[in-house]
Amino acid sequence: METQTLAAVAQGSKYTIDPSFIEASGRSSALLAKDRRCPQCLSDLKKSKDSSDSSFANHRKLIAKCCSKKDGYLKPDMPLMEAIFRILLSGPIKGMAHTGVFKVLSDKWANQKVPKNLSDELVYQIAASSGGYGVQTINSESETKA
Numbered sequence: 001m002e003t004q005t006l007a008a009v010a011q012g013s014k015y016t017i018d019p020s021f022i023e024a025s026g027r028s029s030a031l032l033a034k035d036r037r038c039p040q041c042l043s044d045l046k047k048s049k050d051s052s053d054s055s056f057a058n059h060r061k062l063i064a065k066c067c068s069k070k071d072g073y074l075k076p077d078m079p080l081m082e083a084i085f086r087i088l089l090s091g092p093i094k095g096m097a098h099t100g101v102f103k104v105l106s107d108k109w110a111n112q113k114v115p116k117n118l119s120d121e122l123v124y125q126i127a128a129s130s131g132g133y134g135v136q137t138i139n140s141e142s143e144t145k146a
């Protein structure tokens with residue numbers, strides 16, 4: 001038996017996106033990121049001839065600066081995995097704590113008529129099962145809370 005509850009493990013965890021895991025699952029990390037750019041960016045991209053614009057890292061940088069701040073970036077009717085991926089994509093490259101991701105999700109879903117049954121366990125399990133999105137879970141049991 002585990003000594004810690006899943007909720008406690010979840011709360012001590014951190015999530016990152018590792019593009020090499022996306023590639024390993026046979027998908028293009030650059031395309032996966034590009035699909036999350038806003039319509040304005042996508043139409044600019046079409047005009048651009050510079051192919052260095054379309055790396056995963058570059059998409060990610062611009063998503064943080066631009067697309068994630070637009071209205072449609074996070075929508076309550078998105079699957080939870082998609083929402084988690086988008087939150088991480090617009091967050092720091094080194095990853096985000098579970099509690100930070102959870103807060104964004106609960107803020108976003110708080111005003112919905114049909115709230116999702118968000119729980120630490122659910123978010124943790126979905127994030128942990130997301131091979132194709134390259135989301136990695138880092139358990140930081142050793143890190144003590146301040």
Ligand SMILES: [Zn+2]
Nearest residue numbers: 038041066067
């Ligand atoms: Zn944009």
